[in-house]
Amino acid sequence: MSLTSEDLVNIRRDLHKIPELALKEKQTHEYLIGKINSFPQDFLEIKEVPELPTAILVRVNGSDPKRNIGYRADMDALPVTESNDLEYRSQHPGIMHACGHDLHMTVALGLLSYFSEHQPKDNLVFFFQPAEESESGGRQAYDLGIFSGNFKIDEFYGLHDNADLATGIIGCRNGTLFAxxxxxxxxxxxxxxxxxxxxxxxxxxxxxxxxxxxxxxxxxxxxxxxxxxxxxxxxxxxxxxxxxxxxxxxxxxxxxxxxxxxxxxxxxxxxxxxxxxxxxxxxxxxxxxxQGGYYPVENDPDLTKQFIDYMQQADGVKFQETRPAMTGEDFGYLLSKIPGTMFWLGVASPGALHSADFLPHEEAIIDGVNAIKGFLEYRMNE
Missing domain, CATH: 3.30.70.360 (Alpha-Beta Plaits)
Structure with a gap:
């Protein structure tokens, strides 16, 4: 049975307790592997990367594939001491998921859980990426050639949560999203x-x-x-x-x-x-x-138009066109090599991204899963 909203909230809280810095995401890696292995394995192929040992790739084999669609979720946390007084606050002193990567991974697991039970038409490749905040994990992965063979990616998608957008809103724009x-x-x-x-x-x-x-x-x-x-x-x-x-x-x-x-x-x-x-x-x-891999996040014009068109008309999806942000993201390097789209997921946090009191609204998780699931199924029928 696909992960429920309650399951997803619990996963996000588990991940929030164990934040780890770039290239040190060992506990996070083990947690993710455990969850992935608990899903039905009929359509799944898991690949690990010895040269980038905390990275995880999961391919979902499609029923009638025309393309390999990639979805990326970053894994690392920041050297920030959490100020939120929560039962599930960070258990690692001086380290916190202050950028919401715990939520990013949870959304990806929600999608992977669904497609492990509902075989997609196209092949899907999920990339759980280490070292987004530093060390350019996206560039390291690409330069290692891990997106090849069965794990070749024809188009790439990924989200970033946004503290200033209302909970559950999907935000995007054509052109540059991040500097x-x-x-x-x-x-x-x-x-x-x-x-x-x-x-x-x-x-x-x-x-x-x-x-x-x-x-x-x-x-x-x-x-x-x-x-x-x-x-x-x-x-x-x-x-x-x-x-x-x-x-x-x-x-x-x-x-x-x-x-x-x-x-x-x-x-x-x-x-x-x-x-x-x-x-x-x-x-x-x-x-x-x-500069490493922190290139501008320049969304592909055609794919992004399809993404925006879908989100604007889809039932149950709240969409907002957003302005460019001067924040950085190493997904930009991947988009300089592979066409794709990055977008926002609104989490209405009282604290800003990278702050000690960053606290996303967890209701956004299921909204994100449903919106992206719908888009991927729409895209696979194009």
């Missing part, structure tokens, strides 16, 4: 010296201040105002004591853009600014970027 993100690390090499003799030193703090100010003009003066980009520097370290001029400074930040072209443009302009300041201050500035 791409890239880390940027800048090391400035000047020359230290006595605070009383600045002319005998090369002040890395002054260079850092100029660098930050000039880089911020990239957004205001180099980018079309109708397009989006963000540069934020959240960390600056320099110096050891107040009366010694710092000879070295390190700046750490993030770049976000709604297209990969935008991210590449911002990267190049940052390098240009660094080169100019090297000449101006006779210093050396090293700039490093690390």
């Amino acid at each position: 791409g993100t890239s880390e940027v690390n800048v090391t400035i090499h000047g020359m230290s010296g006595h605070a009383a003799y600045p002319h005998k030193a090369n002040d890395a703090v002054i260079i850092a201040a100029n660098f930050i100010n000039q880089v911020q003009t990239i957004i205001s003066r180099s980018i079309d105002p109708t397009k989006c980009g963000v540069i934020t520097f959240g960390k600056l370290e320099a110096g050891t004591i107040r009366n010694v001029i710092a000879g070295k400074a390190r700046i750490e930040g993030t770049i976000r853009g709604l297209t990969q072209d935008m991210i590449e443009f911002i990267k190049q302009r940052i390098v240009d600014v660094a080169k100019g300041l090297e000449l101006s201050f006779n210093a050396t500035i090293d700039v490093e970027f690390n």
Whole structure:
């Protein structure tokens, strides 16, 4: 018998108790395998990945397949100490499912449970993915070639819960849903010296201040105002004591853009600014970027139109077209390789995503399962 709404809530609470960080999802992996093995196995084929040992792939063999449809659910949690006083609060100190991946996995199990008993027409491939929050688990999986043979995926779908949408609402848009993100690390090499003799030193703090100010003009003066980009520097370290001029400074930040072209443009302009300041201050500035797999989540136009058309007319589904968000998601890397669609599931949490008081409404779980199940069956008949 397919999982009931009560079953799904209990599963989500079980998973909420055992959050684990990227690539360490061993307990989560064992819990998921236990649940998957409890489903009817007539149509199921399970694949594990030694090189990515917490990942799980499950293929549901279709009755008359024309395509392999992929569905992804991320598994990892965040280094956040939960503030919710719940019977099922996190049992792992300093770690919490503050982004709702426990709910993502639960929805996927609900879908898998249903299709294990109701054979789909097309093949379905469920991907329980480790390391979304860091380490680019989606990119690692793709680069390992795990989506091949029986587990080749022709089109990919996945959800993310949304604290600001009403419970159970499906939100989506054509084009970019989430921004791409890239880390940027800048090391400035000047020359230290006595605070009383600045002319005998090369002040890395002054260079850092100029660098930050000039880089911020990239957004205001180099980018079309109708397009989006963000540069934020959240960390600056320099110096050891107040009366010694710092000879070295390190700046750490993030770049976000709604297209990969935008991210590449911002990267190049940052390098240009660094080169100019090297000449101006006779210093050396090293700039490093690390994007990993956090590409913009750019939804496939045709598949997303079908998805939206279905959700807008389906009985019992509440749909809302949403605006792009500047949050990042490594599903963007998978969508850069395989066409597909990412969408929101409203959970109306009083606390924001990534916050210690994030608390999704669990009624959204069954709403998500029903809406996605309906879409997949609709898509398989196209």
